[in-house]
Amino acid sequence: MTKTKSQKVYDYIEGLVISGEKKPGERLPSEAKLGEILNVSRVSVRAGIEKLSAIGLVTKRKGGGTYVNQPKNENYLSVFTPTLLHNTDYLELMEVRRALDALSVQLCAQHVIAGEKKRLGRIITRMEELEEEDDFFELDKKFHLLVSKYSRNRFLHNVHIIIWDVLQKTLRPKYAIVTKDSLAENIAHHKRIYDAIIHRDVDLARIYTVHHLEKVIDNFKCVYNEAYRAEKDKAQKKGT
Amino acid sequence: MTKTKSQKVYDYIEGLVISGEKKPGERLPSEAKLGEILNVSRVSVRAGIEKLSAIGLVTKRKGGGTYVNQPKNENYLSVFTPTLLHNTDYLELMEVRRALDALSVQLCAQHVIAGEKKRLGRIITRMEELEEEDDFFELDKKFHLLVSKYSRNRFLHNVHIIIWDVLQKTLRPKYAIVTKDSLAENIAHHKRIYDAIIHRDVDLARIYTVHHLEKVIDNFKCVYNEAYRAEKDKAQKKGT
DNA sequence: AAGGAACAATCTATAATACAACTTTTCGCA
DNA sequence: TGCGAAAAGTTGTATTATAGATTGTTCCTT
DSSP states (O other): OOSOHHHHHHHHHHHHHHHTSSOTTOBOOOHHHHHHHHTOOHHHHHHHHHHHHHTTSEEEETTTEEEEOOOOHHHHHTTOOGGGGTTOOHHHHHHHHHHHHHHHHHHHHHHOOHHHHHHHHHHHHHHHTOOSSOOHHHHHHHHHHHHHHHTTOHHHHHHHHHHHHHHHHHTHHHHHHHHTTTHHHHHHHHHHHHHHHHTTOHHHHHHHHHHHHHHHHHHHHHHTHHHHHHHHHHHHHHHO | OOSOHHHHHHHHHHHHHHTTSSOTTOBOOOHHHHHHHHTOOHHHHHHHHHHHHHTTSEEEETTTEEEEOOOOHHHHHGGGHHHHHHTOOHHHHHHHHHHHHHHHHHHHHHHOOHHHHHHHHHHHHHHHTOOSSOOHHHHHHHHHHHHHHTTTOHHHHHHHHHHHHHHHHHTHHHHHHHHTTTHHHHHHHHHHHHHHHHTTOHHHHHHHHHHHHHHHHHHHHHHTHHHHHHHHHHHHHHHO
């Protein structure tokens, strides 16, 4: 038997959710009943449910039952522990970002409505009136996540949330250094991306975004050149 | 007591890893010993470890013990799959795929080496000699995941793994219907993408890939047109 | 002495049972 | 009808037992 019984339980419940048979907020059968259904002991049922609970698909209430979770990002972002983020390569991440931001800004420019334009505008204003170390990272993050949200593509937005979460936990300490000399230029980039979105100029928005990210990547390469090479060599050697 | 015993176990082990007391690759104390240390039963120990295993911090080996995982992306990114399952629309997913496959095929064409070309070639051959329902989905998946792997961008590859996991779990049953009439064309697409990769023609590989995915999307829209519209309307209304 | 095969110890996987703690439902009483 | 207490249902934990897998050791063969 290649599949453990707890995995059988895991797959079964996951299947219930995927198929829509059990929707967010609904209660699952009790552990005893699941055991009968799948012909396994309660121990195995609990093991499977424990996993699903760990990744945030279900919530257990002592004495109350087990419920399918609402699909909220907070539910699963919590599983990120700092220890798990060592191995992420910044340049690989940014390469993916370049592709995905290009897409999201296009979709955003197509679908954005008046209220959303305003909200983006407020962020740009705050960027331009930035005081001292007024947490440019937060504004940067907020701007790009809003753009991806306004793309109306939920999957795209979720991936962006993951990316920024990883960025926040890996890059944050170094962020000030990376953006130090190019902050003004960086803000100007956001400004013209914003303008292109406002005017629904899809192509221009994409071009400016790709250019923006390439500048950020270049800048990072300059600052972290030696450190990066050393890291990359090590990873390369390890991978073979 | 607000904290369950299994949570106590969870926190204890997480603490061991974060503090560096237990490093990646090392074995944890056995379940029985952990029970003694924390003064809880083995059931509670197992529940806690089960969770840690679900989020990819540790790996259990039956008969062998429990080990701290290497901190790799693929270990924890899979956590997102269930959540992405919830509110993911096929067309949204494919929109993202179009962007990411374009990137991965470019990188693949740049970096691919002889042995990898061969492996891709074997898949193409199997596609062309396809017998009956010889699981085209598996070949399709394998081809694209290899391309993303050969892109040498681990993060990109990980996101692709998630995407295909979601596709497998949501689209698989309908896959035969979607590809029925266009199977030959679909295979031809893969063939010419493969040829472009072989000749390291980065631009052509990208163009063919984007074209391929747009065809797939179009085809899906035709087949599932009515069903899709209904779903979309419902989601729209729900979202407001 | 080196290599390998059998054996013992260790450990996780699963099961069955029991009880505690908590929640939800039901039902009787005012 | 409304309220509260009992009852039923459900998860959390503990105990005990067995099966199955891995690891480590011993001892035999060459």
